[in-house]
Amino acid sequence: MTDADVFLETVRETNQTALSRLGSSKSLYADTGGDIDTEPVLEATADAEYAAWQTFSAWADDEDTDAASEAFADTAAEEEGHFETVCEHLGNEAYEPQSVPALHEYLRGLESTVERVGAFAGRVLASKRSKEQVVGYFVGDADPQTAGVFRDFGDDLDAQLERVDDLLEDVCASDDDWERAEDAATGAIEAAYGEYVENLEAMGANPKPVC
Numbered sequence: 001m002t003d004a005d006v007f008l009e010t011v012r013e014t015n016q017t018a019l020s021r022l023g024s025s026k027s028l029y030a031d032t033g034g035d036i037d038t039e040p041v042l043e044a045t046a047d048a049e050y051a052a053w054q055t056f057s058a059w060a061d062d063e064d065t066d067a068a069s070e071a072f073a074d075t076a077a078e079e080e081g082h083f084e085t086v087c088e089h090l091g092n093e094a095y096e097p098q099s100v101p102a103l104h105e106y107l108r109g110l111e112s113t114v115e116r117v118g119a120f121a122g123r124v125l126a127s128k129r130s131k132e133q134v135v136g137y138f139v140g141d142a143d144p145q146t147a148g149v150f151r152d153f154g155d156d157l158d159a160q161l162e163r164v165d166d167l168l169e170d171v172c173a174s175d176d177d178w179e180r181a182e183d184a185a186t187g188a189i190e191a192a193y194g195e196y197v198e199n200l201e202a203m204g205a206n207p208k209p210v211c
Contacts, residue, residue, distance in 0.1 A: 018193035023129030051104040053079035106191035118181025122188030
């Protein structure tokens with residue numbers, strides 16, 4: 001295993017509970033304010049895709065490390081495409097997100113390349129879990145075509161994780177770098193999980209049991 005493989009496995013193990021709950025059926029309940037219907041699901045997804053597009057675009061513009069800047073730009077382009085696709089399914093190409101997910105508030109506060117790459121890893125791991133629930137929603141809604149669209153989004157996340165793998169090897173030159181990257185990855189997952197818990201508790205739901 002490469003150092004990056006060990007890193008990702010460590011992050012998954014450290015954040016096993018949070019990632020498991022982010023991948024539970026309650027994640028859509030939390031993201032939609034309890035209104036699990038097609039339009040709220042698509043709007044919540046559009047909000048997340050738009051936020052990712054803006055985050056990675058900004059990182060690409062002010063990143064000094066060429067490999068990282070290129071990876072962030074490629075990711076921003078994918079997320080822009082995702083946002084536009086979701087808006088098409090919403091039937092509202094002028095849709096404007098009203099809020100920034102806590103995960104992206106966290107990401108936007110990071111300035112060093114090492115921390116950004118680590119947090120990038122955490123964001124992908126968290127997003128993969130939530131995307132699985134969106135796919136599951138449309139499968140259950142007997143809409144295999146839309147479910148397939150979100151499976152494709154998941155494939156893009158797999159490609160992003162490969163980018164992370166390469167970047168980690170490029171930018172982490174010391175044990176301290178790896179530790180900082182791991183802390184940032186955990187911080188990203190914790191930000192997503194903290195919002196999940198907050199949203200559920202605000203609706204009187206228990207965030208702990210995995211459904």
